[in-house]
Amino acid sequence: MADSSTPESGIPTALDADRPDKDALPPGVPAPRAPEPRLPPAASALIRRQRILLIVTAGAALLSVGGLVASVFVRSPAQDAAGRRAPDPTVLTAPVQQRVLTKSVILRGTVTAGGTVNFTPVQGQSQGAAAGALLLTGIRKKAGSAVAPGDVLVEVSGRPVIALSGPVPAYRDLKPGDTGKDVGELQDALRRLGYADSDPAGTFGPRTKTAVAALYADRGYDPPNTGGPHGALDQQQLTAARQAVTTAQRAVTAARATRDGAKGAAAISAAATQLGYAEQDLATAQKALDDLVAHTGVMLPLAEFTFVPAFPARLSAVNGAVGSTVAAPLLTIDSGRPVVTTVLTQDQKSSLREGMKVQLSAEVLGQEAKGAITALGAYTTGSSNTGQRNGSSGSGGQSGSSGGGQNSGGDTPQARAGYPLTVTPDTELPAPWLGLDVRVTVTAASSNGPVLVVPATAVSAGADGRTSVSVRAASGAQNRIPVTAGMDADGYVAVTAAPGFRLAAGDAVVVGQ
Template sequence: MTASPKSRRRVLVGVSAVAALSLGVGVAAGSRITSPEDAAAKTAPPKASQITVPVELKALASKVVGRGDTSFDGAVNIRVETSGLTTPAVVTGKVPTVGSTLKEGKALLEITGRPVIGLAGVLPMYRTLSPGSKGPDVLQLEQTLDRLGFDPGTVDSKYDLDTANAVEQLYEAAGYDAPEPDERLTQTVDAAKKNVDQAKNALRQARRALNQAKAMPGKKDLSVEQGAVSDAQDNLDDAETALADARFKAGTPLPVSEVVFVKSLPRRVDDVKVERGGTVNGVVMSASGASLVVTLKVDAQTHERLKAGMTASLDLGDGTIVPATVRRITRNADQYYVVVAPKSLTAHQLELLRDANVRVTIPVKSTNGKVLAVPVAALSAGPDGSSRVEVLRDGKVELIPVTVGLSADGYAQVTPAGDAKLVQGDQVVVGR
């Protein structure tokens, strides 16, 4: 049977449609096929690019930061020398309380009704001082009296009547009667006074006898009477000299049991070893400096950057920053201790700092105003060991030689070397 023209047209359309569909599928499949080279290219990491930061203009400051414990400065044990007492050393009053302040020129304690006055000095009180005493302990006493405003006369190593008068003033200011001299010395003064009175009476009698001889008619030889007057005058002079010497020796003394020299005052009482009615035997109390300090440990390298007198600051933890000063640096074996003292404290700040551990900052060096600064990571070393930075300009990296100054907080001061140029805002490479 022969197909009709209409049937042949239908077959042709169907074949064309199948061919077109096959062609579309082939094209789509071909577009999804990737060569090994293309696949490797597409999965490779992107080409590295530089990480840059701008050169800054800023002030730099190097500092030491650490934590330290607070305490009251310089604890000492206070002893009273009671060997000069003729009665038991019984504590009769003025017993201090822990936390109270020992002030210079005031009684720290009372023993047998007499004060123990605190004075600042490095030599201990080891003997009773009195007119005629000489030595470095006398010099220390006179220097102390003079500093406190009690005039000891010439400040030397001799305890004289001016020194004795100044000691009287010291006791008066402390609220006590001055010490009495030894009874034997006062007895010597009384005896010397009687001798002076007797010598004066003898001189009056000798002068009366001379005048009577002069009035006698025909009396020409007066040598005996005149000799008696001369002898009486000599005796009076000797008696008055002896009286002056006795009075000098009987001047106000300073008993060894009534003064304690402490390296520095005022101080804070840390512990009391005696009580009223008890007997003194050795240490009576321990005291530390009245000023609070903070002590932090540093290593040998850090120690070399610090010195006494440097400014510092204390962070009290509540946002308050207290100005301070490095007071001293001490060493124990391989460990260094930095003692920092606040310049002034309110009562509230003192309470916050008591027995606390606080953050301490000590500026070591700083630039004189703002300088060119880059992150330390931007620095590299050239073949000759010189420092340099990489600057990205117009898509190209330039090596700029620099001189490195102060480093602090991750930044370093840089100055372009020679004819090289480096300005604020230049982009320096810190990584890739």
């Protein structure tokens, strides 16, 4: 059994040893408190020193904050007067420059082709008399592609549309035996593509037929024929004409034999007469056959080619999808060297004229080019009027099924009202420029060589009407120099110092203060 004087741990404590036995106290009398332990003298002194240091530190911090507050909110009379005084004036200067002064007009323009060709095939002999509506059956060149002479652009009802070089718009089928400038244009185009054609210029002869047949064969198509596919419709006439020649040749042979066997003057004379008639019949039959051969065979139908006035060229639009019915215009071709077109306001036009030099900048390509203003048109409203490109009247043909297959000349609606301006580059622009919006910087005026120029804000006029500039010396002093003002451009003015005064490049002129 555990001793009742020990705690639950069973270990006696010092407190238990010092206090009387709690069981001996009368009931209701509390046990006396044990005395608090006392610190050694050295520990008490250390605590007192720490408390004094803490009080001193807090007081110093309070004094510092109070001084800061006083420095901000408490100002001396001198400081208050200085705060109310106006700041010292600031003098703005700019250096005098010596350079060529140019006056520029900056515009935005669009790079377009020098002309356009609109093409729509029409129903022709090559499709046959029973052909139905024309269908777009193949696209060989996508919109935006470059076009070269001899390229097949699209297929219409299974037949190709070929681009050929030539300035005169196509307006008819070109068939054997035809003559004219358009035939000569075809012959020139074939020769440029490497096809020999020794027929007389402007005559669609046998050599031209051979060259056209080779053009189609090299592109994988049967050549078109005046008699339809494979010339079937002409075969009956050709066969009959050849038979007539054969019959006439036999008659000549028989008449010649009769004459050679005749006896007597009368018989010989009669046989000779018959031979003459037979030879005439043979000549007539042969001529008929030759004419028929000359006017039949390989041809070039209007629905299967288009003359493009100039290259490089670009197929800018194909109006239709494969399987759709052909609608006008089926093709739009940009032709010739690119130009830049824009529209001027009245203020811009007043300072520009044809022949002025132009700087072209294609920012998206990081490229520049030079050119000149080549056309400055009259005012147009931009809603109904059209601008002519490349000087063409646009009447070289009609598009659509009611007329010829080609429209050349480049009628282009003007986007907004104003004065149409055309810039022709000095050298041919690369193909990526076509269709771009570019910066057009026109040099409207230029000084004759380098001159002294200052900002326009540096020039002032006195009460006497004389103009002057103020030159600021290194010491800060300002000297007024009378000047004569010349041309102004882009915020600068050309100036000349009055006799007896000196103004040089690098001088600092006052532009504001």
